Amino acid sequence: MSAVPDLEPLVLDGVVGHPEEFAARYRRDGLWIDRTFSEMLFDTVERVPDDVAVIAGDTELTYAELGEQVLRLAAGFRARGIGRGDRVVVQLPNVAAYIPLVFALFELGAVPVLALAAHERNEIAQFVDLAEAVAYLTVESHDGSDLAGLAAGIAASSPTVAHTVVLDRAGGGPELDALLAHEPLRHERRSLPSDVAFLQLSGGTTGTSKLIPHTHEGYLGSMVQASRVGGITADTVQLVVLPMPHSFAMRSPGYLGALHAGATIVLATDGSPDTVFPLIQRHRVTETALVPPLALAWLNSSLRGEYDLTSLRTVRVGGAKFGAEAAARIGRELGATLQQSYGMAEGLHTFTGLDEDEETITTRQGRPTSDADEILVVDDEDRPVPQGTPGHLLTRGPATVRGYYRTPEHDRTVFTADGFYRVGDLVQQDERGYLTVVGRAKDQINRGGSKIAPEEVENHLLAHPAVHDASVVGVPDDVLGERAKAYLVPREGGDPSALTLAGTRSFLRERGLAGYKLPDLVEVVETFPSTVAGKVSKRAQRTKKD
Template identity: 40%
Template structure:
């Protein structure tokens, strides 16, 4: 087993094999199978291009061989930071062919996060665009290479400057190595196929090892409950490095069924609606903030969106009013709620659940061996219908974060249940309802922000004596980050100055506070800790009075 990876206990692994959940085949086996079975069908599309399954296989094989020639080897890790482009799929397939393990970073991540991912994973290469708007990924990777000599290659999408390697060239340049080199590589299906990122509460995201066995099963199960038919088309517009658009069922699940995946990085309705009409999209992954933006767009009535049958919503609780409005505008469409985590367990509302269940719940687990416990503060199971922390284990739920033994001791029960930090209760139907969270997270449009990470950075400002970052409710994003400050005597810092200071720390922009409130002291709980619940109420009251 790879050093730093917590394996599944043998008795559980044996059970998952006996039940057919794990087939002990690497992900590349399935990828090749799909490409052969559906060779002439269109696998991938964007605004201007279409790629068949045969072309996907050929180009990813060629890329894989060129990556081997470049010096990457089975068992190496890389950091993959690409937007929703066809080249992402080429890289994903190529890395699985040669057992190179990607860390799935997001395009908004900046030096602070990316340097951490490189250091923890000891990445041999980083895949990025050259630049985006006014941000230079090349410059960022150059600085990372200066402090992390493990990075041997900067592979960029676009015109490669000196010191970088062109991804386009690696895809298109005929390989000199024979294709048999790939077949010679042996892959242990219990090894990580990739690392996803946590929405962790204790700073920069942790790495989540997803094995070949568990991650292909993840997609198989997810696609089975989403009404996917032959000829269907998925629009992948959420950042594809996230678990939902990648594999729940996402890119992997739709390709598994011989369907087409349309990749697009811009969420503007003026671009997306004509793309949906043109490609006859049937399924879309969204987060509530995105869906609200679309249904409120004045141009929604200008396009034929009747092909859309399922809009799958995750990341945050979807309000019933948004669901009703969507189905008024798109009468052929069902909005399907789901609850999932990069760490594993997935819950889906079934498409044939009664209307009241679809309106009120986030679904139920997709596998009979997804074990769920709702625990109270003393780790005792709550009574049916009562609220507690969701704790889970199963054939595709991790047994430990990568290289994080101290955190794992807190994040898992002694018998291996993952403590999700989500407060839930079971609906009489058997589905589950989200009732809040135990972890100190801010859920901004389904991007999870660690309050502790931002608080630690704000405390570095010389004017700040104490800080508490809290989630304030927002109709569009669900929550926004409000920084509550206690300043040092005689000192001051305004909102714009604070944001400018945080930008010098080079963090993803979605983590920045969007409001600042000032206090002389903070309310405390009975245990002497800052009562963020009371802080939220106080800030909301201020906002109400100011409105």
């Protein structure tokens, strides 16, 4: 690699950086890494060129082949005028071309805006406008959405978008081939570790997602810490089932951790058992990351006994609270070690240790990967609460940004004056620093003055032999203010007739749940409404008309 002389730091309008005293300390202590994403990848290419990097369907790329694709695609993008600091909206499903395309943008110093494949016209137009994107990269269609038509509309209406690249549904096609036909660039430093590497979407469950500016050095540092705790090595075979723009899929430790270690990444188009169980058996997958609904689908699947899943060593679960009853089943029924993870795209992530006792693994959501990750648990007036008492989580540290992209007014509501991020979750912290997530502050139910944490009730409901999944919300009530309503998805082979209001309340009462926490209403449903980020939409459940 050759370095470009006198490369100046990239300055993007609307990005709030860390104060210099914090940045200097994070660099000094090795919590920020003096590499760019592209340099990280080519370090691995040089170290293990012939090892398999990516498997997706019938496509298999070695690290050398991946590196060559990155440099060819970078040449193709540069020929279209895309360069350092240019924002490019990338909306792709989990396809083989995802990693080389995004890393080609990293190689140029361009800034990908990582959208979800499930996003529609309204969201994409907002991302394009906010980021002033110069290009939009997508597939022709996804889950019935005409993304080729969306691309044409964006190109016609946006004053900044000069280029669109539309791949076929499988992530290939003539436009990709045209980019790959270019002679590869020479790999060199075209950006600095302190530059903004990409803009990631916030994982909020309501409203328009905010854009989060992550630097190379900060995000790579966070990933390296997660890889250490997650036990990622060159022998790891990682199954990626979550959407690739998700922070959990990217760096917790994610496919970035796998690329850093020289491991193999197996991409799945979805996380359903009939899709992933054959992949686990065929490729001897050793680890994966799941959100709780997928973990439950795996645990309750009748297909589990038809495939050899014994290669699985670690199942990482995060993205939402994973109840203790379900958590205890991972080791017992899948034969893998559960690693709970908690965090947010804004930065902080926590993990349980791979060698922790079962009580910790099943009931805690982990502790920060670094002592520099500062945790405050406070009351409604921002006063610290006693250890073990539920309170609002505030955090700042090397992984956590100091502001969203171009949203100064919103920043003033979610970041304190001294840089702590208001997460919006209620947590407890024990004497070892482990966090237990009580729930979202806005999801707490106020039933006649008595406060109910939905996750506690949901955890008990998941122990019911007829329940596959449970979601408890507060619904308006003229007398109590709110009543608790339980939505239940019946388990395959279970007895849904047992899921009456009386039967459900009796079951919970036998488990010792306080009377005021028992659901006032029960509704059996086939599935839960979800947000575009794949989380249960409790807002939709709260506002559902009977």
